[in-house]
Amino acid sequence: MPTVLIIDDNPAVATALELLFSLHDIDAVAAQSPEQGLARLRGGGIDLVVQDMNFHVDTTSGEEGIALFHAIRAQEPDLPVILLTAWTHLESAVDLVKAGAADYLGKPWDDRRLLATVNNLLELSEARRELARHRSGERRRRDALSRGHDLRGVVYADPASERLLSLACQVARSELPVLVTGPNGSGKEKVAEIVHANSMAKDGPFVALNCGALPGELIEAELFGAEAGAYTGAGKAREGKFEAADGGTLFLDEIGNLPAAGQMKLLRVLETGRFARLGGNRERQVRVRVVSATNADLAVMIRDGRFREDLYYRLNAVELKLLPLADRPDDILPLARHFLPAGKQLSADAGRALLRHGWPGNVRELRNVVQRAALLSAGDVIAGDALGLPASPAAPSTTVPAADEPDRAAIEAALARHGGVLAQAAQELGLSRQALYRRLDRLGIRRD
Numbered sequence: 001m002p003t004v005l006i007i008d009d010n011p012a013v014a015t016a017l018e019l020l021f022s023l024h025d026i027d028a029v030a031a032q033s034p035e036q037g038l039a040r041l042r043g044g045g046i047d048l049v050v051q052d053m054n055f056h057v058d059t060t061s062g063e064e065g066i067a068l069f070h071a072i073r074a075q076e077p078d079l080p081v082i083l084l085t086a087w088t089h090l091e092s093a094v095d096l097v098k099a100g101a102a103d104y105l106g107k108p109w110d111d112r113r114l115l116a117t118v119n120n121l122l123e124l125s126e127a128r129r130e131l132a133r134h135r136s137g138e139r140r141r142r143d144a145l146s147r148g149h150d151l152r153g154v155v156y157a158d159p160a161s162e163r164l165l166s167l168a169c170q171v172a173r174s175e176l177p178v179l180v181t182g183p184n185g186s187g188k189e190k191v192a193e194i195v196h197a198n199s200m201a202k203d204g205p206f207v208a209l210n211c212g213a214l215p216g217e218l219i220e221a222e223l224f225g226a227e228a229g230a231y232t233g234a235g236k237a238r239e240g241k242f243e244a245a246d247g248g249t250l251f252l253d254e255i256g257n258l259p260a261a262g263q264m265k266l267l268r269v270l271e272t273g274r275f276a277r278l279g280g281n282r283e284r285q286v287r288v289r290v291v292s293a294t295n296a297d298l299a300v301m302i303r304d305g306r307f308r309e310d311l312y313y314r315l316n317a318v319e320l321k322l323l324p325l326a327d328r329p330d331d332i333l334p335l336a337r338h339f340l341p342a343g344k345q346l347s348a349d350a351g352r353a354l355l356r357h358g359w360p361g362n363v364r365e366l367r368n369v370v371q372r373a374a375l376l377s378a379g380d381v382i383a384g385d386a387l388g389l390p391a392s393p394a395a396p397s398t399t400v401p402a403a404d405e406p407d408r409a410a411i412e413a414a415l416a417r418h419g420g421v422l423a424q425a426a427q428e429l430g431l432s433r434q435a436l437y438r439r440l441d442r443l444g445i446r447r448d
Contacts, residue, residue, distance in 0.1 A: 001027040002122045003045055007037035007068065008052040008084065013107075017050060024115055026122070034068040041075055047125055048102075048118060053085040053092065069096050078128065080121040084109065124409050127416030134419045138162065145169065150197040154190055155338040158330035159421060160323050165194065171318045172198035177270065179255075179315050180293040182322025185364030188293040189253060191320055195291050196249040204248025209241050211262075212254035220262050221278045224269075230279025242275060246286040255315065256296035256307060267311045290315065325359040325366060329422050329433070335363060339370040344377070349384035356437050357389050408443050411436070 004021055006028055008014045014030035021028040029046075031037035033055065040046070049072055053065035065083070072081055083096060083104040097104060103117050142162060145151070149169040156162065171178060172195045180188045189208065196206045209222055221231065225240030241250055252258075258266065269275045270290060274283045292315045301307035325331065336346060336354055346354070350373075359365055373386045406414070406429045418424035426436040 001025060002047040002126075003027045003029065004118065005037060005040055005046045005049045006030040006051075007032075007034065007049065009033060009055045010052070013052070013084075020111055020115070021118070024119075026118065034064060034071070037068065038071055038075065041072065041079075046076075046079065048121055049079060049081045050118075051081060051083060053083055066092055066096065069099075069101060073100055078125075080125060082114075082117060082121070120409050124413055124416075127413045131416040131420060134416075138419075141166075150194070150202075152190060152193045152197055154187075154194065155334050156328075156331050157334045158328035159419065160328045161331055164191070164320060164322065168194050168320055169198045171195065171320075173200065174318075175200070175289055176317035177289070177315050178291045178318045178320060180291065180320045180322065182293075182295065183324050183362055184295050185362035186322045186324060187363050188295075188322055189251060191322060192249070192251040192291040192293060195320075196251075196289070199249065199289060201248050201289055205245055206249050206251065207241050207245035208251040208253065210253045212257040216259040216262075219258060220265065223262060224265060224275050225277040227277050227279040230277070234279070237277070240277065242269060242286050242288055243284065245288045247288075249289045249291055252290065252292040254294060254296075255292040256294045256298060256301055260308075263308045263311050267308060267314060270311075270314045325362040326433075327423065329355060330420070332359070332366065335366055336370045339367045340382075341371075341374050343380055344374045345381055347381050347383050350382050350387055352437075352441055353384040353387055353389050406431070406439070408445065411439060411443070411445060 004017075004026055006014050006017045008017070008030070009032050011032070014032070018028040018030055029040060031040050037049070037051065041049070051065065051068055051072070055064050065085075069081060069083070072079065080102040081100075083101055084107055085092070085104055094104070102121050105114055105117070138159065142156075145162070145166055149165075151165060151169075154165065156165065168178075168191055178192075178195055180191050182188050192208075193206060196202060211219055214222060217231070221234070221238070221240065223240050223242060225243055226234050226238050228234055228236045252266075265275060269286075269288075273287060274285050276283050298307050298312050298316075302309045302312060325335075332354055333346075333351055336351075340346070354366070354369075361368070369387055369389065370382075373382050373388065377383070377386045411425070411429065414425040414428045415422070418428065422436055423433055426433045429436065431439065
């Protein structure tokens, strides 16, 4: 059972509250002075405090109640405190609510309102503890992942990124081909580097080729090499990427741009490990782990006859799917701080602006925005307007009025239930992710 500490020097009040709480499965203990209350609090096991605002030694000003509240906050910063006050101390109670008190109720109190407030706060406290346990577990998993694997300096905090990196390290030990999918700028090559760095071939070469950066007639020569005279301008024999990657990993970015002839040859290499240079007949044997990547929908390309289905299944023994940066929002601020030059920092409004932006260019766009702002900002603190991001669009006229939006308790409870994942909390609350960001800002709720 949750435990409430009652601090009130009136035995009748304390007894009435203890009885009320016990009838509703809430354990309660009473203290008759601020000193006794603080001593009981130090003993631990208290989930909520209900404190009077005035005591016999201070019957008019409420100063002892104010001092008690601040002593509780100093001892237990996150413990919810409800104030019981006479109308003469209402102004002081309002000031304490601004300072962090959970609520205040006048004497005599309304039982139903008091019980509703206490139950909501106890539920929220448990949700916060669960969130803290979840966050602690996440930190332990991240630490274990970093200690046991080479993550190539990747910066992340979002649970979705942790799951992806964990899977990448897990599949790295096999020799199966890996297909990395995700939008442009999301970090697909970094994932390929992590697969290589944790593979059995980590001491071998890591060779990358962007299949979309070369004309179709040159891609085959880049992949498989070419003999002298194989094509116009080929004055001497040259080694291809497969030969260069022998004993290591070959990363093929934008694999969807590989022409039909190259797709056929690549399929044969994946099946046999053998190929011939362009313009040559001698077959060469290599042992290469292929990691490919694309931002295209290969299933659509297969349906349209632009990509071989058999090659797709060869490349896609394991798929690592990178989400857009906007769908892993907990990565945004850690990445932004990582991209800042030494001595520079983000202001609070800059952090909010970064979280509101949709990031169509993903991590690449974030890096460019932050580094440009750092270059153009004269001081050490980067203001929100220095980022050059478009202002958040005005809310449409059909937006639910603020008064009907979920309150602080509902939002924090939803965040706790979903482990701080904003997208899931927003869905539960019936808000868009951007609307939830705005609500967090208005209420002053820190996302961490």
